[in-house]
Amino acid sequence: MKVSIVGVGKVGVTLGYSIVLKGLATELVLVSRNSERIRGEALDLQHAAALGPSRVRVRGGDLEATQNSDVVILALAQPADQGGNAMDRIASAKPNAQLFQEVVPKIAPLSPDAILLVVTNPVDVLTYATLKLSGFDRHRVLGTGTLIDSARFRSLLSAHYEIHSDDIRAYVLGEHGQSQFPVLSAVYAGGWYMGKDPEVKRAFEKTLSVAPEVFLAKGYTNFAVASAAAMIVQAIKDNSHHTMPVSTLVDGYYGIEDVCLSLPAVIGREGIAQVLSIALNEEEQAQLRFSAQHLRSVSQSLAEYWSSDTC
Numbered sequence: 001m002k003v004s005i006v007g008v009g010k011v012g013v014t015l016g017y018s019i020v021l022k023g024l025a026t027e028l029v030l031v032s033r034n035s036e037r038i039r040g041e042a043l044d045l046q047h048a049a050a051l052g053p054s055r056v057r058v059r060g061g062d063l064e065a066t067q068n069s070d071v072v073i074l075a076l077a078q079p080a081d082q083g084g085n086a087m088d089r090i091a092s093a094k095p096n097a098q099l100f101q102e103v104v105p106k107i108a109p110l111s112p113d114a115i116l117l118v119v120t121n122p123v124d125v126l127t128y129a130t131l132k133l134s135g136f137d138r139h140r141v142l143g144t145g146t147l148i149d150s151a152r153f154r155s156l157l158s159a160h161y162e163i164h165s166d167d168i169r170a171y172v173l174g175e176h177g178q179s180q181f182p183v184l185s186a187v188y189a190g191g192w193y194m195g196k197d198p199e200v201k202r203a204f205e206k207t208l209s210v211a212p213e214v215f216l217a218k219g220y221t222n223f224a225v226a227s228a229a230a231m232i233v234q235a236i237k238d239n240s241h242h243t244m245p246v247s248t249l250v251d252g253y254y255g256i257e258d259v260c261l262s263l264p265a266v267i268g269r270e271g272i273a274q275v276l277s278i279a280l281n282e283e284e285q286a287q288l289r290f291s292a293q294h295l296r297s298v299s300q301s302l303a304e305y306w307s308s309d310t311c
């Protein structure tokens with residue numbers, strides 16, 4: 001499987017390393033602005049691959065080098081001096097939408113059958129932008145979304161209840177951002193319904209504060225999101241049909257349309273094989289609608305970047 005990563009900064013390089021360590025690609029292409037650094041990263045990863053589980057050819061290149069990829073991962077971002085804001089996702093919407101307007105229309109025709117996986121923030125808005133700018137079918141454009149928030153939530157629940165996080169079914173849905181919400185009506189471990197325990201709500205409140213905590217302590221986050229993206233790539237490669245919350249175009253779920261946000265989706269070789277329409281209680285439906293309204297208003301304010309006159 002040929003995987004390309006466009007934007008090889010702190011997240012992209014960590015994801016490249018995960019892909020090599022897990023043997024998720026036979027060919028890995030790294031594209032970024034600084035070609036000399038990318039040459040070094042590609043060489044270093046190629047050497048790491050010699051100790052990895054399978055053969056992979058790693059190389060740096062330009063957008064042309066992504067041609068005929070099976071998966072293209074978008075992890076590029078504008079630097080702070082050009083409007084990027086690593087701490088405030090929504091503030092990065094405009095500068096990163098400009099970047100996507102430049103890059104996605106070049107990538108899409110080079111790999112017309114690829115799955116496009118968006119990591120760049122605000123991930124829901126840029127997943128929507130990627131869908132519009134590529135013209136790809138909605139099943140082949142997805143964002144890491146709240147997979148990372150759900151992992152943080154499960155990790156906190158796992159620590160409190162001393163149950164392995166794999167055994168905890170707990171979803172954070174909606175925006176990868178402040179309007180995200182936990183599906184408390186469906187938190188289970190081994191068939192035990194946990195959602196009524198006040199500790200579960202407390203764990204979610206902590207989920208909201210842990211990303212800023214990591215950010216304030218080290219200046220960026222990279223490992224958790226790279227693991228989330230690698231998990232998605234693994235499900236695509238293995239056609240495993242694992243279920244995970246990812247950012248996807250919502251198509252009528254609870255009357256919501258034309259916005260990307262996270263819902264539980266089944267991931268396989270074709271990208272999103274299906275989106276699960278789980279039953280939400282009234283409070284959760286209101287939270288989902290709030291998230292959708294917020295994201296739609298941000299997306300609409302940027303529509304000029306994917307209207308046909310400008311791209």
Ligand SMILES: NC(=O)c1ccc[n+]([C@@H]2O[C@H](COP(=O)([O-])OP(=O)(O)OC[C@H]3O[C@@H](n4cnc5c(N)ncnc54)[C@H](O)[C@@H]3O)[C@@H](O)[C@H]2O)c1
Binds near residue numbers: 078144
């Ligand atoms: N979705 C999530 O959960 C999540 C988590 C962490 C970070 N992020 C986001 O991921 C993105 C990357 O984060 P980072 O810490 O790696 O940032 P970074 O600044 O370290 O890396 C960004 C990279 O993009 C490259 N780039 C910029 N313009 C490009 C272009 N036109 N073509 C190719 N490459 C280009 C830069 O050279 C740089 O290497 C940010 O938007 C960040 O907010 C998302």
